[in-house]
Amino acid sequence: MTNSVDTKVRKTSIHTTDEARLRLKKRYQSETGFKWIGRAAIGVSVGFLLLLLTSVVGQGLPAFTFNFVNLPFEITAEKLGTDGSDPVALKKADYDSVVRDAIRGQFPFVKSRKDKKLLGGLLSSGSSVYLRQQVLNKPSVIGTDAKLEVPISDFGDLYLKGQISSSSFVENTSRLAIADNDGDVLLTAEGDVFLDALASAKVALGVQVERVRRDLTGAGLSIEKTNNDIISLNEKIPAATDEEIKGRLENNLLKAEKNLKVLNARVKQFAAKIADFDSRIADTRMGEELTDVMPSQLVYVGDAVFKLISVTPNSATAETIKPFGEDVLTTSNDWTIRTLDIVESSRKFSDKEIVWTDALVEREYVRNGFNTIFFSRGASREPEMAGVLGAVIGSALTLIITLALSFPLGVAAAIYLEEFAPKNRWTTIIEVNINNLAAVPSIVFGLLGLAVFLNFFELDRSAPYVGGMVLALMTLPTIIIASRAALRAVPPSIREAALGIGASRLQTVVHHVLPLAMPGILTGTIIGMAQALGETAPLLMIGMVAFVVDIPTAFSDPATVLPVQIFMWADFPEPAFQQRTSAAIMVLLGFLIAMNAFAVVLRKRFERRW
């Protein structure tokens, strides 16, 4: 207060009172609050976006690579029955047997019919087609030992990517005796090496016993209910006067009593089972059978693989999955137990297939590379043979039609309405209707397309040009609305300038207004096209949901589009298709980003300041 300024008598202003200061502070507070709410909103949306992207990319990325098998295929003139000079004969040659013989040649010990079938399934069922394509493309490979590849099966691929089951390995150095035991082998070890395997079997038993207990409780409830029924029936029967009703009630009573007997027997059975399981679980050293609801235990000795089928703490009976080669061992001090965490009954890739696939990898016949199949083929029922190219081309063809129809029509309509049409009731009605059309659900446009284009004009089903027409109808209002807004945003002074020196209205629009409105028009168009690219529902209505294997080459070829392909794949149960669904979503997003980038470049070229 010694300050000279403060000694002056201050005028009191309405803006410097304490109340005013308080108001000011409140204003700043609300501003800060708003800023934080805004930041939180952005944070949440970015978080969700990242979540979406990581989940899609995380699932889809593995589908961008694939495992191919390059076995020594016997591509010879004798085997194919042609030396390659005749393309027709080359096409008709039996590639199935080439593939089959090649894979069987790797595993000569596979004898049973069932196992042979399983072995054949290790390679994609499209292998022969794939092989034939390579031979047709390059007949000179006949008779040479050129390396040819075929795709592995979808589950084989998933296994190699570590998506079938995790496994743990325990290396053992104690002495293991291997004795042939009537087809199977008997493994005897020094010490309790199989105790872990036994314990996992007991855990599985525990799960089973829980299930039986639940069944027992259920049976108990049923007994109670049946008893009640019997009591009430016994009361009702003497009271019944009608003979017919009485007969029916007595019949019911008989049934209930019979039922009660069955239930009682079942309860006894369950109780015995529980007692049995409980005693087995309690005795941790008691031997157990290993079934396919328990984690598989594989024993690797030398180059052989055995699968345990029953274990005691220090011995086990095992099934030979892969026998010894030349070097047959009867004892070993270096062996491994492998535990597959996912039980065999709940995976689509059996223990045998796992061992065979491992063998192929060991022999360096498997190559993990870029998934060319996914980017070069159309739809297929086999996930490993399915690709997005057909859908990408279909989408491109459809969008070309959509753009070619909706852009000129939309811009012309917008120019007419904005620059030429008189402002009267009719134009107002048209404007309101266009705005409403933009909000019409897309499936309605699909129904319209079905009724008008397909049923009335009898145009082709599943054809990109019809899809393009339907999507153009859907996109048109968006483009018109955006274009009108862009035209309206052009300052009137530009129009006056042009009109003032004697330009006609069309010249004014074409030379001056349209170039200035173009960035806005393009933005609207891109929004509309992006919408059209992602549209599924209207295309389902006009049959673009068809299963199209061939890649479309013309606007009238049957085709499907990316979102429909994604929709179809998402419906398939195979896990490999789930991966491809995510991969296709990534392709769709890539398509979208490419379109937007193109639009940004176009905008930059058109953008001018006024």
Added chain:
Amino acid sequence: MSVATDLLHAHNEAEETDIKMSGRGVNVFYGEKQALFDVDLDITENRVISLIGPSGCGKSTFLRCLNRMNDTIDICRVTGDILLEGQDIYDKSIDVVELRARVGMVFQKPNPFPKSIYENVAYGPRIHGMTRTKDELDELVTKSLRRAGLWEEVKDRLDQPGTGLSGGQQQRLCIARAIATKPEVLLMDEPCSALDPIATAIIEELIDELREKFTIVIVTHSMQQAARVSQKTAFFHLGKLIEEGSTEQIFTNPTDKRTQDYITGRIG
């Protein structure tokens, strides 16, 4: 038409020059609202006429009637006769594009096209097909820029955007653009209102020079400007033409009380 011609002569004893344009009984309506009431005004060839008056008095509206720029406003309706060399410009036989080529306009706010300086000036001649070769067009552009007093400043950057010039330069570019189409009448709607005094002085000088070739109608809020550049002045008030005459007479010896009040700053 003979009546009109008689009237013209009656009005213009003082100056024995030709009448380029004239309005007879001009009424303008914006929807229900009448903006101009029964305006009679003559525009003399190769002279500058100033339209002055307070805001909203209808002077700009009248100006915009002279090349039918009001056509672009949907609710605008014009009655009465506006004659260009004796021909009614609102007649059906008159082509509005041709009219605007003959009656050019410079606007209040400089509005060059977002194109190069050259393109700005060349646009009019090009759409009207005024030149046959590129050389002829170049010459016309050069001449127009020279006449607009802009040549020396922009001759090295003709390919740069017209919107990059300063406000005064932009307005001169607009004038160059307007005169490139060789109009007979040049309408100027407060051409200096957005400019600083130096740019204003340049444009006023320019107007004086342009008078030799064109008939100029200028709307202005600045009485000094009207006094400086025009030979004739017309005073509008509340949509009515109150008084018109030689600039000297209006500013020194106005007959109407309202004119006097306006020029002395008592109303407006």
